[in-house]
Amino acid sequence: MTWRDPLPQAGPDTFWGALEPPDRQALAGAGALCSYPRPATLCREGEAADGVFVLYGGLVEVFRADSSGNRTVLTRRGAGEIVGDMAAVDGGPVSATVQVLRQVRALVVPAVRFAALCREHPRIAWPVLTNAVARLRDSDLHRHQHRLDTRRRTVQCLLELARAESRSGELVTIRLTQRELADMVLASLVSVTRVLEELRRRGVVSTGRGRIQVRVPALRAVLDESAR
Numbered sequence: 001m002t003w004r005d006p007l008p009q010a011g012p013d014t015f016w017g018a019l020e021p022p023d024r025q026a027l028a029g030a031g032a033l034c035s036y037p038r039p040a041t042l043c044r045e046g047e048a049a050d051g052v053f054v055l056y057g058g059l060v061e062v063f064r065a066d067s068s069g070n071r072t073v074l075t076r077r078g079a080g081e082i083v084g085d086m087a088a089v090d091g092g093p094v095s096a097t098v099q100v101l102r103q104v105r106a107l108v109v110p111a112v113r114f115a116a117l118c119r120e121h122p123r124i125a126w127p128v129l130t131n132a133v134a135r136l137r138d139s140d141l142h143r144h145q146h147r148l149d150t151r152r153r154t155v156q157c158l159l160e161l162a163r164a165e166s167r168s169g170e171l172v173t174i175r176l177t178q179r180e181l182a183d184m185v186l187a188s189l190v191s192v193t194r195v196l197e198e199l200r201r202r203g204v205v206s207t208g209r210g211r212i213q214v215r216v217p218a219l220r221a222v223l224d225e226s227a228r
Helices: 021-029 085-090 111-120 120-146 151-164 178-185 187-200 216-227
Strands: 033-034 042-045 051-065 071-077 097-110 171-174 205-208 213-214
Touching: 021 097, 021 120, 033 085, 042 216, 051 111, 071 151, 071 178, 071 205, 085 111, 085 151, 097 111, 097 120, 111 120, 151 171, 151 178, 151 187, 151 213, 151 216, 213 216
Parallel strands: none
Antiparallel strands: 033 097, 042 097, 051 071, 051 097, 171 213, 205 213
């Protein structure tokens, strides 16, 4: 039977989009297709990695929690992205919890098999490496952003979230509360609310219960202004 790519239009900046068709097929042959409803947990911080998840659809949130249960949301990932790969490669525990925000369809590859595939197929290992480097750069960028004002950090965070929701949309709805946004920005709710009020007045965002709608080009223009 001819193999059919489940995500042929994956963006070139995603893990799946960076793979050549033969490598996609090899990876697909090593795993199983699974579905996960909200709010299923794909992997949990501190636990061993059972599998690697290549997202074919849906949206997940990646977060860490302290001993009191307070969450720090690190990022959101959607179609074409991969989670659980770093723990599978180095054999260490999972570094963050991954929870489903919107029903996920994913290829699940056992961690041991995924590590073996990376050794056998350098063209699979390379996107894994570039993804790891990108996350390291993001981590460095976020540390740098903490020196920036809350307004700019909030705008940058909204742009990242909009990109996770839709890589090409100009009007994007992000499902999260203002409290959750403040936690991601690492700023007070009052400070973030003030930024959102300004952006609403300018027609850049609109807000509702548990959602923020973003006009991406206009938001980029606001970010450009603050960089001058």
